[in-house]
Amino acid sequence: MKKFLNTAESFLPDALAGLAAAHPELRVDLDTGTVVRSDAPTEGRVALVSGGGSGHEPLHTGFVGAGMLDAACPGEIFTSPVPDQMLSAATAVNSGAGVLFVVKNYTGDVLNFEMAADLASEEGIEVQSVLVNDDVAVEDSTFTAGRRGTGATLFVEKIAGAAAARGDDLASVAEIGRRVNAASRSFAVALTACTTPSAGRPGFDLPEDEIEVGVGIHGEPGRSREKLRPANEIAADVLEIILNDHDLASGDEAIVMVNGLGGTPLSELYLVYGEVSSLLAKRGITIVRRLVGDYVTSLDMAGCSITVCRAEEPFLALWDAPVNTPALRWGV
Amino acid sequence: MKKFLNTAESFLPDALAGLAAAHPELRVDLDTGTVVRSDAPTEGRVALVSGGGSGHEPLHTGFVGAGMLDAACPGEIFTSPVPDQMLSAATAVNSGAGVLFVVKNYTGDVLNFEMAADLASEEGIEVQSVLVNDDVAVEDSTFTAGRRGTGATLFVEKIAGAAAARGDDLASVAEIGRRVNAASRSFAVALTACTTPSAGRPGFDLPEDEIEVGVGIHGEPGRSREKLRPANEIAADVLEIILNDHDLASGDEAIVMVNGLGGTPLSELYLVYGEVSSLLAKRGITIVRRLVGDYVTSLDMAGCSITVCRAEEPFLALWDAPVNTPALRWGV
C-alpha cells in the first residue's frame, strides 16, 4: 500500500487534523468526531447535518459552510459514524429551528442516524431525515438493502442547504431534500479497486482490460464485470441505465455531475462530460448546470459516476444560491 | 492502460470538447488550440496568457477567467504548445495594454513561447514574459536546463492576474509575477508513475515500497528513489529541502499549497497539509493562506508537491482579490 500516512490506525485523525489546520473557519472536533461551521448555530435557521464513512472526501466534511451543511460526522473509513457523533453535531448546530439529517441509504448509516434521531428527540431537538438513494445500479426491491446514496447526496445537501439558508422551516427543507433525491439518479463505473489504509491492498482484483460496472462508493464490487470500452460507449451505457429509470423527457432541463472517484484525472472527467453532454443533447435534454470533478470519492479508486437531476422548480435558484465551503464555493 | 478515452489520438481534443461543453464562459477553440475568456479582450487591462503541455489539469485551462488568465494554450500531453497557439491567444486577448506570458521553465516551453513572443511583437503586440522556476529538486546550474516551473505557476497566475485585473501596467504585472516566482519554492514526491494515453503504460516502474523523490510534473523520474516512509517524515524532508533553499525566517508569513498529482485522495493531501502546518509552526512561520487539492497534476500520478511562497507585500491582497475560474473561485 502506498499512501501518505503515518500509521493506518491514525489515518483518520491525522487527516482531520490537517483539515482543521487548513480550514480555520471550521470547528473540527476529534473527540466528538464532528466538523461544524464555526458560526453555528445560525439563529432561526434549520441546520443540516450529514455524515457517513470517511474516504469519500470532499463529501461530507468539504461541504460544511454557509449555504450547505452546518455539520458533518465523519465515520471511520467506509464505516458509518456512530449515533453519538450525530447527537453532538445536532446539539452544536440546533438553533431551535430543528435539524435535518441527510442520510445515505446504507444499512449502517440508516441505523446509526435513526438511533441518533431518537437520542436527539429525547433531548428536545426536532429532527427530520432525508434518505438519499439515487444509485440505480442497485435494484430497489425487497431482495436488497435498497438503492445506495451516492452523488445525489451533494445535490440534496446543496439545494436543501440553500433552502435552510433562506429560512425555510424544517418540514419544507426536508421536503425539498426529498424532492431533489427523487429527481436524481446516479451510476458509477470503476477502472480500479481502492485500497483502505487498514486493508492495505485493493478490495478486488481487476484485470487490465476489465471494469467494474455499477460499483458503490465503498470499494464494494459492482453489479457486473465487463470489458473496458471506449469512453463514449461507457457514457452511453451508463446514461441508458440512468434514463431508463428516470422520467426525464425531451425538453427537460437537468443538473448533471460527472464525478471522479479519486484516482481519475480531471481531463478524463471532462472527456466523459463531453460525451454525456452530447448524448443528452441528442435526447433533447438541456444541461443547465454541471459539476465536473472529484466530489464523492472512494479513496484512490479510478472511475467515475454520473448523476442526473431534473432541474425542477425551485432547484435551480437554490443551486445558484451562494455557497461557501471548502469544496463548493460560488456566489460569495 | 485504463482510462476513460475513445482513442489515444483523440484524447486531447475530446477532453477539450468536454471542457468546452462544461464551461460556456470559456471560448475553447480546437483549431487554434486556445482556451480564452469569452469576454476577452478586457479593455485597458494587461492580458495574461499561459500554457504548457496538457496532463496537468486544472493547470492552465482551469485557471482561465476573471482575475487570473485571459487565455491558456494546451499543448499535447506533456508537450509544450507551439508558437502559433500563443500567437492566436495573444491576438485574441490583447486589448492594447500588452500581454504577459507566464512560462514554466522547460526547454520546450521556453523556446516555443520565445518564438511566439517574437511573432507577436512582429504583429505589434507588446509582450513580456515571466519564467517560473520554483522546483528546488533541480539544481539551478550550468549543468542543467535550470529549475522547472511547477506549483508556483498557480501563484504567479493568481497574483499577477489580480494585478492585471486592478489595472497595473504590463511592466508592473510582469514585475509582480517575477517577484512571486522568486518568493516561491516547490518540491514533489511520487508514489506511482503516471501513464500517458499514447505510451499506454507507466513512465517508470516503482516497487511497492519505494517512492520517487524530486519528480517533475511530466512523469519524468525524480532525482532519487527512496524507501516509502511515514507521511510526517516525508513532509519534514521535503520542507527541509525547500527551506534550505528559501530565506524564510521565523516571523515570516507564507502562502502554502499541498498539491495532489492526480491520483492521490484529498484525505491524504489534508494529512500532509497537517504535517506541513505543524512543521512550519515549529519554525515560527505562519501560514496565512493555503490550498489543498489537485491543482498542478501529472495525469494519474499518485503523489504530492508542496509549494511555499513568502507572503510579501502586496501578494496577500492580490491573492485575496476575486477570482472566477473553473478551478479557483472566491470573492465573486
Added chain:
Amino acid sequence: MDIDLARAWVRAIAEAIEADKERLTRLDAEIGDGDHGNNMDRGFSAAVQALDTLTPGTAGDVLVKTGTTLISRVGGASGPLYGTVFRTAGKRLAAGDAGVADLAAALGAGLDSVCKLGSAQVGDKTMVDALSPAVDALSTAADSESDLGTATAAAAEAADKGAQSTVPLQARKGRASYLGPRSVGHLDPGAASTALIFRVLANVAAADPDAPRGGA
C-alpha cells in the same frame, strides 16, 4: 452465566476477534466493504476497556455495557446490530446467576430485536443466519436441561453451521445485497463473527470453574 463469566466472554470475544480480524475483513472485502474485522475489533476492545471501569450488579449489566459501547464505538451496520443484541440480551438477563434457559431467553430477545432493527430474517445471508440457530440450540438445550457447557457447545455448533449455510445464499440485506447473484458462494462476514462469538462462549463456559456440572 454470572458476572465473571459474562466478563470473560466479552474479553474472549475481543481476543478472538483481534486474532481473526483479517479473515473477517477479507470476507467483507469479497461481498462488502472490507471493514468488518476492524469494526468488530474496535468495538470489542472498547467494550473490554469500558468493562474495566464498570462495577456491574449482574451479568446482564456486563452485556448491556458491551452493547452500548458497541453502539457508540463501532458504527456501520454491525455496530447498531450487535449493540442491540447485547443490550437487549443484557436487559433481559438482569437476574443474578442466569441458567441456560435464562440465557436462551435473553439471546432470543436479542435475536428478535436485531431482526426487527435490520428487518432481516433467516436466509437473508446475515448474522441472523448464525444467531437464530444458536438461540434455537440454547432453547433446546434448556428444554432438555443440559448444563451451560453442553448448551453453549451445541449453540456454537449450530452457529457455525448457520454461518456456513450463508455460503450458497444470495444476500437480501446489507451491503452484500448490492451484488445480487454475485454474493452467492461467499460466507457472510457477520454470520462468521457471530459463529466466532458463540465458539468463544462455549470455550469460556467449558473453562468456567463455577459452571454447574449437572442440569441448569
Added chain:
Amino acid sequence: MDIDLARAWVRAIAEAIEADKERLTRLDAEIGDGDHGNNMDRGFSAAVQALDTLTPGTAGDVLVKTGTTLISRVGGASGPLYGTVFRTAGKRLAAGDAGVADLAAALGAGLDSVCKLGSAQVGDKTMVDALSPAVDALSTAADSESDLGTATAAAAEAADKGAQSTVPLQARKGRASYLGPRSVGHLDPGAASTALIFRVLANVAAADPDAPRGGA
C-alpha cells in the same frame, strides 16, 4: 540534393519515425517525459502533408517548409530545435541542385543555429551530439570530393556513433538534465532521432537515380 531528393528524404524520415516511434518514446520515457517518438511522428507526418501542397522552387524550399511545419506542429523542445535546423539549412540551400559541400554548409548552419537556440554544445547529451559529427563527416567528404552517397553514408555512420556516445554522458541540457547522474547510461532520444534522420538520408541518397556517381 535536388527537390526530389529533399522531398524523398522528408518522406523517408516520416516513414522511419513512424516505424521507430515506440523506441524513441521509450528512450524518452527513461530520461525524459516519454513523448519524443510521438512528437517527431506528429511533426514529420505534418511536414509530408505540407509538402504535398507545396510547389518548391529549390530543395531548400522543401527543407524550409519542413522546418516551419515542425515549429508549428511539434511543440516541446524538439519542435523548435529540429524546426530551426531544417529552416536554417533550407534557407542556406537556396541554390538549385546542391552538392555535398552545399549540403555540408547548410546543415552546418543548421547545427550552429540549434546550438545557439538551445545553448547546447557537443557533450551535453542532446541531438547536437549526433548532428555535429554528421556535419563534420559531410564537410570532410566534401573536402575529399566524395559523392553524395558516400558522403551521406559517412554522415549516417558519424551520427550513429555520435548518438551512441551520449550513453555514458550525464545530460546538461533538456529534460534529462533534471536527473543529474541518473541520466548516465541511457541513449539520448533526440540524438537517436538525429541518427535516424541521417541513416535515412544515406538510404535515399543511395537509391537516388539522379545521384552523381562521381565527385560532388
